[in-house]
Amino acid sequence: MLRICQSYQNAFTLTKPTGNHPTQAALNWYVKPARLGEIKMLLFINERSLMPILIPGPTYLRVAPPVVFAHVLQMVLGGFQFATTKIRHYTNEVVATIQGAPEITDDFRLERITREYQAMIADFDGGLLDEDEQENLIENLSQCSVELAQQVTTPTQGNPLMDLSDAVMTEFLLPASLKEDSTALRQAYARYDQYRLLTAGEPAFAKIVAQLRSDNELMLKAFQAYLETQVGLDSDPAYALVGVINNYVNDYLLAIHPLTPVSDLTMPADFLLNGPYANDEQEVKLALEAVKQFGRFASVVLWHNEKADMRLFSEALIKAERQLAVESGDSDFALTSSQRQIQDLLAFMLKNHTDVLAGALTNLTAAQRAQLAQLLQAVDQAPETPL
Numbered sequence: 323m324l325r326i327c328q329s330y331q332n333a334f335t336l337t338k339p340t341g342n343h344p345t346q347a348a349l350n351w352y353v354k355p356a357r358l359g360e361i362k363m364l365l366f367i368n369e370r371s372l373m374p375i376l377i378p379g380p381t382y383l384r385v386a387p388p389v390v391f392a393h394v395l396q397m398v399l400g401g402f403q404f405a406t407t408k409i410r411h412y413t414n415e416v417v418a419t420i421q422g423a424p425e426i427t428d429d430f431r432l433e434r435i436t437r438e439y440q441a442m443i444a445d446f447d448g449g450l451l452d453e454d455e456q457e458n459l460i461e462n463l464s465q466c467s468v469e470l471a472q473q474v475t476t477p478t479q480g481n482p483l484m485d486l487s488d489a490v491m492t493e494f495l496l497p498a499s500l501k502e503d504s505t506a507l508r509q510a511y512a513r514y515d516q517y518r519l520l521t522a523g524e525p526a527f528a529k530i531v532a533q534l535r536s537d538n539e540l541m542l543k544a545f546q547a548y549l550e551t552q553v554g555l556d557s558d559p560a561y562a563l564v565g566v567i568n569n570y571v572n573d574y575l576l577a578i579h580p581l582t583p584v585s586d587l588t589m590p591a592d593f594l595l596n597g598p599y600a601n602d603e604q605e606v607k608l609a610l611e612a613v614k615q616f617g618r619f620a621s622v623v624l625w626h627n628e629k630a631d632m633r634l635f636s637e638a639l640i641k642a643e644r645q646l647a648v649e650s651g652d653s654d655f656a657l658t659s660s661q662r663q664i665q666d667l668l669a670f671m672l673k674n675h676t677d678v679l680a681g682a683l684t685n686l687t688a689a690q691r692a693q694l695a696q697l698l699q700a701v702d703q704a705p706e707t708p709l
Contacts, residue, residue, distance in 0.1 A: 325423035326353040348489035371485035372435045374470045388417040397464035405588035405638035498584040498625045511582040530580045538571045548619045566612035587635045591642035
């Protein structure tokens with residue numbers, strides 16, 4: 323949820339949290355004031371990672387601040403190699419609930435990092451920016467936020483941007499549905515839901531992992547039988563595909579938390595992009611085929627032919643295929659952003675003050691705004707090609 327101080331409540335629509343709204347710290351962001359010269363900014367800081375997102379203040383916007391925040395956050399997270407579907411669900415959960423909060427919190431880490439970020443923004447003194455960059459405001463804001471995270475000395479042991487990425491990947495999960503008539507194997511995996519956030523340093527972790535490996539073995543045997551009887555593969559090709567999925571369920575999913583094959587339908591895409599197969603063309607082809615076949619198998623024995631689950635898996639896998647076709651350097655946002663980008667953005671805002679932000683948005687006609695809303699909705703709901 324977004325937690326805002328009283329001075330900004332008129333710019334946000336406050337909502338009451340529902341009983342089933344997730345409460346993990348990765349979803350909580352505090353909205354703090356910041357100032358860039360005469361320009362009032364909004365500084366969003368993530369509770370778990372202390373990652374900042376910087377946007378102009380409500381005075382300069384003609385749309386709700388959460389909308390701008392969500393677009394900048396999605397741009398930042400889009401540089402990491404995990405499913406776009408997860409990013410969209412994550413940002414939707416973040417802005418779903420907006421609550422009032424005290425100006426000063428009882429979180430020392432948060433208050434310390436707030437002062438440091440605010441000082442960095444206020445002390446900026448940079449050069450000029452070409453006017454063509456007006457069209458890239460959201461991208462520049464995201465790059466600015468990344469630069470803030472990379473330069474600050476945080477009270478945590480990690481980098482705020484990497485910490486947020488890790489949290490979204492491993493803690494914000496999109497599980498397969500569970501119903502009363504789900505298969506016995508799907509119901510067996512449901513026993514581990516309460517242990518998802520266990521880590522290797524906790525005493526119960528080893529026991530839970532041993533039990534999970536036993537259930538995984540039953541699943542892998544069923545998968546091999548499916549490949550041989552339903553797909554018609556010989557034992558050796560089937561064994562090669564099963565080997566990939568064995569690495570996925572018994573190594574990748576258990577590396578940090580005791581996750582099951584149904585804990586998160588986007589995890590197979592994360593596995594392809596971040597696992598051991600991402601650097602070899604032949605191995606990538608084998609892994610892709612294994613994950614596709616596993617999706618067809620799991621849709622029956624684990625997802626219960628639930629269309630929403632099948633679509634979620636398909637969208638994540640399609641994104642992974644596209645990203646595997648791109649050189650890693652082209653999509654690694656976190657490593658390719660530079661000091662010049664934050665200087666360009668902030669200097670541009672200093673130079674132009676309200677003209678660009680207020681003027682560009684004000685000049686949109688009602689018809690243009692309606693067309694833009696329809697376009698964004700169409701892109702968000704566009705069906706993906708099935709597996």
